[in-house]
Amino acid sequence: MSGIPSIQLGPIDWTILVLYFSFVVGIGVVLKRGMKSSTDFFLSGRAIPAWIAGLAFLSANLGAQEVMGMAASGAKYGMMTAHFYWVGAVPAMVFVGVFMMPFYYGSKARSVPEYLKLRYDEKTRTFNAFSFAIMTVFSSGISMYAMAKLLNLLLGWNFNVSLWISAAIVLAYIFLGGLTSAIYNEVMQFFLIVLGFAPLVFLGLKDCGGWTGLVQRLNLVAGSSHNLQGQAYAGGAWVSTWRHMGTPGANPMGVEWFGMAMGLGFVLSFGYWCTDFLVVQRAMVAENETAARKVPLIAAVPKMLFPFLVILPGMIAIGLTYKSGQTGFALPVKGASYDYDMTIPLMLKHYFPTGLLGLGLTALMASFMSGMAGNVTAFNTVWTYDIYQSHIAKDKSDSHYLWMGRMATVGGILLSILTAYMAVHFNNIMDMLQLIFAFVNAPLFATFLLGMFWKRTTGHGAFFGLLSGTAAAALHHGLTVPIGAESLFKGGWIGHVLHVYPSEMAQNFWTAIWSWSTCFIVTILISLATRRTKSDEELRGLVYSLTERHAEGHLPWYKRPLYLGALILLVALVLNILFA
């Protein structure tokens, strides 16, 4: 690769790197003594304090691809990227904490698919368990691949060696300490990311001449051909979130407000935060129900502030690139646009002296690895409880399932490595898989919403609703294309194009909207046409109207999830207005 000179690590950087990862593995070693039952291994003995589970809830989603991707989007689209946080995450996190956690936690389900089994039936659970298990292995593999590739590019490390060593570290600490190990390391990684990236934002802003200086630069970027997007935008396009969303053509993201609010803010975000076992698992292991409800709320607070840590560096990078003669920082050009993905590593290299550089790179590697670990822990639980125990070996001893969990950890990591090598050779297969998962995931939230709040929803309704939602997503994707689409993976594979979207993102949002609505309607229709198979008694604790609320009146307001949630939403609203 040209334009990206490699980084030389000094002895101090190596010391930091080695120190951090010895702590990571050390935590696993110490935790091993406590791993006596499968509940310890898969559910951390349901004894994690709310603040730890909360930071892990946030951190499990904070893989390095997220961090680097958000910085890339910050450079490409500017402040609008914050929609992924203030609209596309915080409301859903409040909802899952306040309204859904009582059913997940109260039902004592050990996984999200198991909730589907309790609420609906075996086929709905199995469908969800399989698609989820494959998806986790796939994401973990992609994460490993991305890390090994980056380390090769940046530090000149051998791809195979980085891949196998990182896999070995992740395997060691999960094999020994199970979910607790993963959660503890996610919390450490959270602090490392914050402490490692905050200096980057500080130095970058200082270099731009503070916030005012940055805004001046970005206004020039927006109005010039310098944004390399083939079009000039209104002055404030890079520093506002809502002002330029009237039409897709007015903002660099190419989406309009309704598609954004419904597609991202409702379907995609609630689908992810409320039903994805990877994050929900972190709340399920809290020490009691009130703590479990507080987990997503605690996570929502730093989540609101993260745009300033991960999006701002991207905005700074493009602002600096505009007049690179002054500071010497410029994003490299790749093809017809900038190499946005390299924003964070290049800024680390540009600003950080040896020492701090070691800290920044360790933070980046740690978040790649916890991205893998999060997926592997979700995989081993779903495999052991929802596939192995329910279909392959039913009535075994608890120690047998604990053993299976450890084997599933090894298996999950080997499959991830396989996926990483697949990604090296067949880029198209990866694109296709990613697309299929998007189709499977888009309708899920309708199934959960109806299941939790309408007792009449039946197993057949849920199952066929999910299938038709997935089919609707595939159909919508096959009949539309984004402008300038070159491959069939971008859409239009049915051959007959009904609609052309102004951007890929707009197409994604609308695919999600169609899929969710189809699932919602079909589930209702089939439920009305089929007989209920579960009595009110069986649905107690699983459905809103049949579950008695825990009295929380004795708690002061700041300990009650409902009030906390409302407060968080208010703050998110203020942020939206301030940066509108």
Add this chain to the structure above:
Amino acid sequence: MNFDLRLPIGLLFSILGVLLSVFGLLTPAELYRKSLGLNMNLWCGALILVFGAVMLGFALRARRAEMK
């Protein structure tokens, strides 16, 4: 049995903080030309040390309360 996470966090970040700030004290100013002339190792190291020490403090206080 899960142990108090604040202990390893406090320990790790205290060590990192000491490492960085001592390294910052020992290195010449020209190393910091790229970080706009600021000795970032010293400053960030100090900040990280404070964070680590606070975590350690919490962990030790909790342990003492438990013993009583």
